[in-house]
Amino acid sequence: MLKIIGKATSINVRKVLWTCVELGLPFEREEWAEQHAALNPNRMVPVLVDADFVLWESNAICRYLCNRDGGQALLPLDARERALVEQWMDWQATELNNAWRYAFMALVRHSPAHGDPALVAASVDGWNRHMGLLDAQLGTTGAWVTGSGFTLADVVLGLSANRWLMTPMNRPDYPHLTSWLERLGQREGFRLHGRNGIP
Template structure:
């Protein structure tokens, strides 16, 4: 059985949990990370030298990096409907998965640590204002894309990109900052909320 290592409150672990829900993959999960077993232990670092969750074990196959994991699960467990095999359609999904992991994640990191985690190292007012502005600018990119497709991030059909970005959208709405009007993003948030996996692992009250 698939094993998932990582605490369920981690946004990156929740990508994997939501993907498993979409694909009806049975799994066992172990709590690792903040408040649980240390990811800096030799046991965990033998699996992921970065000491970060999630990690999966699929029989003897070990994998880390959340977006890579969900790509793997879709490829291995019949997820062609939302991770298509034609090169151009797959590249469009990968484009937005990579954007989430780099540009969008970096945009919300400081503001989230300041406003939600209340990290003492993230309380500089100028840096926070800049971070909120940068986050809003990236959400405006998403707004334009969703307004163009009228449905989901990579087109008119749900894809893996929506799993990664849908969790970031929940974080956007759950973080106490001034939110500019983004009607396409708001409609997308409600559209994703029709999916049981998102309600369970995405829009579940955990920022």
């Protein structure tokens, strides 16, 4: 059985847990402990253990699970369709994450190192602007992030949208994003892991 190491509240661990639900894969989740440090030189979660194979980095794990278990609906075989899914996954991991980091650390984690009001405001503005890009994309596709079918792009960005909604800050009204979140709420994986188990 697959073993997923990391706390269930971690946004990156939840990517993997949700992907497993979508693929119907049984798994065990184990809390991070000091003995796991040898599995990931970055000492971060999640870590996937599949028999004698160890993998870290959440997006890489999600891709691996789709490739391993016939998840072509989540990660298409067609080169162009797959590239679009991976484009939005990479955008989430780089551009979007960098936009929200300062605001999240200040407003949710209450980090003393992130207390500059101007930097918080700039981060909130950048975060909202990036979510506006996602809203525009959803307005174009009319359904899911890359088109008419649900993919891994929806998993990783669904978790990001949940974090955006749960952070105490001012947000624009993004109607396409709101409709998309309602569609996500109909999926078992999102109900279990996308909203931290909140129905």
